[in-house]
Amino acid sequence: MKLLVLSNGHGEDRVAVRIIKQLQTVTNKLELVALPIVGKGYAYTKANIAIAGRVQQMPSGGFIYQGGTPLWQDVRGGLIQLTLEQIKLVRQWGKGDGVILAVGDIVPLLYAWLSKANYAFVGTAKSEYYLRDETGWLAKTSRIERKMGSVYLPWERWLMSREACKGVFPRDSLTTEILGQWSIPAYDLGNPMMDDLTSEMELADSKCLDILLLAGSRMPEALRNWQQLLIAASKTIDDLQSRSLEFLGAIAPALDLKPFIELAIEQEWQITGAKADICTLTKKNTTLILSQSNYSQFLQQGDIAIAMAGTATEEFVGLGKPAIIMPGEGPQFNYAFAEAQSRLLGCSIVMVESPELVGKAIAQVINNPEQLQQITLNGKRRMGESGAAFRIAQCLQNRLLKE
Template sequence: MNDASRSSLASNTPATTSRLQLLVLSNGHGEDIIAVRILQELQQQLNPPDIFALPLVGEGHAYQQLHIPCIGSVRTMPSGGFIYMDGRELIRDVRGGLLQLTFSQIKAIRRWVSSQKRLGNKRAILAVGDIVPLLFATLSGANYAFVGTAKSEYYVRNEVGLLPRKSKAARWENFSGSIYHPWERWLMSRRRCRAVFPRDSLTTEILKQWSIPAFDLGNPMMDGLKPTVSPQQFYSADVQQQELARPLVITLLPGSRAPEAYTNWKVIMLAVSALMASFQEQDAIFHTSRSLVFLGAIAPGLDCNILSQTLRSQSWQLHSESPILLPDPNTLIFKQRNAYLLLTQQAYNECLHWGDVAIAMAGTATEQFVGLGKPAIAIPGDGPQYNPAFAEAQSRLLGSSLILVEQPIEVANVMRSLFKEPDSLQIIAENGMRRMGKPGAARRIAECLLERLG
């Protein structure tokens, strides 16, 4: 959108209007999606604001789906937004124009605030993500609110107390009594910061120790996950069969970022092969009369042909019938012995809800799966996202709901142990739902935003 178009949009709002003008800042694909969930709920309110956006990382495709205008320059950096995990990625981004982009974005924010002020409009900023959009919101001169998606007290503590850490350097994360450092808390305690929405109850409780307007309204990551097909449907090709033992359903989460996701998929398939070998043994949990169903939740941006090549190399064959009906006509069905593997790019919610356990090498998807009360087994990869450091941090965030293994072959033994202990599965379910929160957070946050900013 050019400057003339932006000026036209702004000038269409009369100076006498009482409608709030809201600018949303977010710094990553996952943060964009969370922001859009809140914005969709805002648009359903009685007196919704006029909404503008500035994605600080990436091109903000999620905003385009809602036809929300962008006020400044957007660009995809080489790191894809994962500079905090690898210093080399930061260097690549700087060489790719990160500093110039940052300065132009700050100017665009201040220009937008000034233009709304000249028109006499009420203006505010919603920052979604980490300290970067929070800092930009503070520098804007407008009132602002913050949805903190990147940090949780669960990284350093649980309800009992601080978590043991292996190195002195790790204590830096909590040196001031919170996962949020003093300078971050200072930004959240400014007079113009009208609301802070932490991702869980524990973090909210800690932040309230300072003069921070923190509200415990839940995590929008758990919104929008309701399956379109319900209840779960299983069927057999043998119509004469009176009963079909329910398959053990295992969700596969390789991540969404290419080419890393393709490498992760190969690792996950090694775990699948080891699990199938274990499944052939007579066992109280794994027995040959029960079938296995693997649900590959594949991001729309990935190429299923590449994933299929890995499957064929491990003796999986294309099949015409599936034991599970997914709401995706393009589902690819593979079969090997008594096991099925389905690749879908349109039935993400069903993959999360129908899985009994996940083999995971993903960020957001793993957290959402755990938030539904299910266990996930994670295998650290080579990154740049799902590397050992990220996986270890995620295991602290998710507690007992995420089990880390060093090698794919270990997945079978972990899964056998899980299903031999029903009590542990109940503890895992309660833990996951407590840490990720109940659905409906986006609506609750939207209502609070209008009250605090409007």
């Protein structure tokens, strides 16, 4: 069986790779290629998965839905031509005997439907938690949103309910339950974001407090975010003088580490050790470790995060840990995104207006055992347990890959 995997973002690519690896364990009769709609598909390349067509990094990093300048920059950068090439490739795929797995949002889902091939959809971008929780609608949910009935809009539900759609895999149980109100083959199998991640949450007074810094994966935004995170780190050192602190900077592998180090040096951090993709710095008897190869380890080691990222923040919260977030300039992590992330992740998130407020927010969270317990339960409920990629792969084998 031939499978084309579509995804539209760095986090979505990583989710797709996890599912692909599990598919390769449940069937040995699979020929597959991937098409990253946004970016260059670094996660696929790293996993030695063939890329089907031309890839190109757009100026907006994939956030053209905001319109205005990001959209115009992408149009000037060749977005229209790239999109036409991608649609042509997908339609050509549909003329054969292959099937499609779409990972992300409506864009790969629409491409899959346009192919006229059978397809399945892993919905990573949307959750009912944006609009409601287990007790009902959130206060901020508008009358129009309530009238729509779901975070997935009618046209998205239409694409998921087509006969060619053999399976839909929402990111949480609540979303699966709501989609079950329509003729959609939705399966509650968990969230692949949490695969291969385990938590060792402990905030003992005698323990060094490990603070994870998450700047995002798209340039130049990640560097602007990093500047704010460094300010927050310095303020936290001043506000938590009674605690031993260590900062862990998880920098995306596709980025250049050098400018992140340079910005730290500008803010009076001094290099004490450096290798190819790891740099250790110190300031006021506090250590800052920057690494491009210890992402999973840092997620597990961190006690609390200062975060300006999408998928990485969700994964950290899914381990039952708290995150302090603050809005940046965008195009991704602006105020609207941060506010939406607060709704998605509930009490696990504390949003502050500026980096100067981060230290006090951390102190309040780590000194509240009841809040930490609630955060632990909330994160695991909203993000699920590990093993979802394997469960999804088994379902895909039965529903999509039958010859």
